[in-house]
Amino acid sequence: MKVRTRFAPSPTGYLHIGGARTALFSWLYARKHGGDFILRVEDTDLARSNAESVNAILEGMSWLGLEYDEGPFYQTQRFDRYKEVIQQLLDADKAYHCYCTKEELDAMREQQMANKEKPRYDGRCRHRTEPREGVEPVVRFRNPTEGATVVDDMVRGRVVFQNSELDDLIIARSDGSPTYNFTVVVDDWDMQISHVIRGDDHLNNTPRQINIFKALGVEPPRYAHLPMILGPDGAKLSKRHGAVSVMQYRDDGFLPQALLNYLVRLGWSHGDQEVFSLDELIELFDIANVNHSASAINPDKLLWLNQHYIKTSDPDHVARHLSWHMGNHGIDPSLPPPLRDVVVAQCERAKTLVEMAANSVYFYRDFEDYDEKAAKKNLDAEAKPVLQALRAALDAVSDWQPEAIHAAVEGVAERLELKLGKVAQPLRVAVSGGGVSPPIDQTLALLGRERTLGRIERAIDYIEARSGGA
Structure with missing residues (x-):
C-alpha cells in the first residue's frame, strides 16, 4: 500500500506550533x-x-514550505457522502436512532455520578423500534460491548481499550450534521489514508474510530500519537507562553527553516545532531524514534537555531524573508542598496529578522536622531576635524567599493596620526546614527556616495550646533 498521510486541522483559530509539528511529522513520513x-x-x-482561520492555516503551511500533494479538502463539501455512509450503517444495524432528550441525558449522567459510575450513554435506545413523536433523533454508532480494541501505536506501542468502556457515540446530530469521530473515519477511508500521525489528545478517539472502520468492513490506518508540547515552565502550552501561532514566529523574525528544525527536535532526535537540512530530515526521520514523553519549548534554543540559519543560509533566501520586515518599516526593499547585500553585511549581528530589519533602516532612510550615548562619546569637538578630513578623502574616491573606501579611511587615520578606531567610530555614528554597524567600508559602500557625504555633513553641523559654532 502506498503511504498516504494527512494533516487535518479544524479552522477555529490560527495554526499553532503543535499543529505545525504534527503537519511536519506527517509531511516527513510521506x-x-x-x-x-x-x-x-x-x-x-x-x-x-x-x-479567516482557514486562511491562517493555509498561510502558515505556505510559510513553512510544507507543500501538500492533494487538497485542501473541506468536510462541509462532503455532507452527502457522510449521509450515505450513515444510512449504510443504519441499514446494517450498526447504528440506530436515539430519541433521548437533553433533560433525560442530564438526569442519566447525574444518577451515574451519584452512584460513582463513569458518566456515559447507557444504550437505552439500542433496541428501540418505534420513533418518538416531537423528538428529532440523533444517530448513534452501535459500539461492540464485548472484547477489546487494540491500537498498535507507532509511538506508544500497544494500547488496549475495553469495548465495555466505550459508549455508543453520536455520529449524526438531530439536524443531520455528522460529528467529528465519524467524518474522520469516512474521510480517511475515501482518501485511502495509510498512516494517521496526530497529537496524543486524540488517542482516546482512536478505538471508537477503529470500531467504525471495522463496522464498515474497512482496514483502519496505522496510528502514531505524538506527545504534547509544553511551555518552558512545564505547563500545557498556552497564549501566556508568548508566540504559539506559527505566523507569530514569522512576525517575530524567525526563518521557517529554523522553526521546522526546532519543531522536529521537539520529540524526535537523531543522536546528538541539532541542525538538519530538509533533505537530511527526509532521509533520517523515523517515527519509531519519537519520544513518548512531552517536550518543553526552549526559546533560547530556537533563537540559537535562527541565528545559525540567518548566518548560513543563502543570502537571497534570507533577503526574501527580510523584505516583509523591511516593509513593516515603510521601506520599499526593491530600492538600493540590494537587500541581499544588506543581509551579507548584517547576518553576523542579528538573531532575528526583526532585529536585522530595525538595524538596517538607516541604509534606506535618513534617521531622525543620533543615539544619545553614541553621539555624546563620538560626535564631539575632537571629531569635527576628523569628519572634515573624511569628507574630503571620501569625496575623492572614484571607485565606490569597500577596498577603495577602506584605503581612504585608513589614509585619514595615518595623516591625523590616529588609530583606525578613532576615525572609524565617529564616521560610523555619523552615517548610521548609532555605535554599531557592519565594517565601516561595507557600511559606506551600501549607503552610497551621496548619502554618505550628506550624513557626514549633517554630523559636522550637529557638532557645530552643540559647540556653539566653534
Whole structure:
C-alpha cells in the first residue's frame, strides 16, 4: 500500500506550533516513503469554523514550505457522502436512532455520578423500534460491548481499550450534521489514508474510530500519537507562553527553516545532531524514534537555531524573508542598496529578522536622531576635524567599493596620526546614527556616495550646533 498521510486541522483559530509539528511529522513520513501528503480542513463545527482561520492555516503551511500533494479538502463539501455512509450503517444495524432528550441525558449522567459510575450513554435506545413523536433523533454508532480494541501505536506501542468502556457515540446530530469521530473515519477511508500521525489528545478517539472502520468492513490506518508540547515552565502550552501561532514566529523574525528544525527536535532526535537540512530530515526521520514523553519549548534554543540559519543560509533566501520586515518599516526593499547585500553585511549581528530589519533602516532612510550615548562619546569637538578630513578623502574616491573606501579611511587615520578606531567610530555614528554597524567600508559602500557625504555633513553641523559654532 502506498503511504498516504494527512494533516487535518479544524479552522477555529490560527495554526499553532503543535499543529505545525504534527503537519511536519506527517509531511516527513510521506516524503521519506515516497508517499502523498494530504491537507484536509475539518470544518464541520459550523459554529466555530470561519474563513479567516482557514486562511491562517493555509498561510502558515505556505510559510513553512510544507507543500501538500492533494487538497485542501473541506468536510462541509462532503455532507452527502457522510449521509450515505450513515444510512449504510443504519441499514446494517450498526447504528440506530436515539430519541433521548437533553433533560433525560442530564438526569442519566447525574444518577451515574451519584452512584460513582463513569458518566456515559447507557444504550437505552439500542433496541428501540418505534420513533418518538416531537423528538428529532440523533444517530448513534452501535459500539461492540464485548472484547477489546487494540491500537498498535507507532509511538506508544500497544494500547488496549475495553469495548465495555466505550459508549455508543453520536455520529449524526438531530439536524443531520455528522460529528467529528465519524467524518474522520469516512474521510480517511475515501482518501485511502495509510498512516494517521496526530497529537496524543486524540488517542482516546482512536478505538471508537477503529470500531467504525471495522463496522464498515474497512482496514483502519496505522496510528502514531505524538506527545504534547509544553511551555518552558512545564505547563500545557498556552497564549501566556508568548508566540504559539506559527505566523507569530514569522512576525517575530524567525526563518521557517529554523522553526521546522526546532519543531522536529521537539520529540524526535537523531543522536546528538541539532541542525538538519530538509533533505537530511527526509532521509533520517523515523517515527519509531519519537519520544513518548512531552517536550518543553526552549526559546533560547530556537533563537540559537535562527541565528545559525540567518548566518548560513543563502543570502537571497534570507533577503526574501527580510523584505516583509523591511516593509513593516515603510521601506520599499526593491530600492538600493540590494537587500541581499544588506543581509551579507548584517547576518553576523542579528538573531532575528526583526532585529536585522530595525538595524538596517538607516541604509534606506535618513534617521531622525543620533543615539544619545553614541553621539555624546563620538560626535564631539575632537571629531569635527576628523569628519572634515573624511569628507574630503571620501569625496575623492572614484571607485565606490569597500577596498577603495577602506584605503581612504585608513589614509585619514595615518595623516591625523590616529588609530583606525578613532576615525572609524565617529564616521560610523555619523552615517548610521548609532555605535554599531557592519565594517565601516561595507557600511559606506551600501549607503552610497551621496548619502554618505550628506550624513557626514549633517554630523559636522550637529557638532557645530552643540559647540556653539566653534
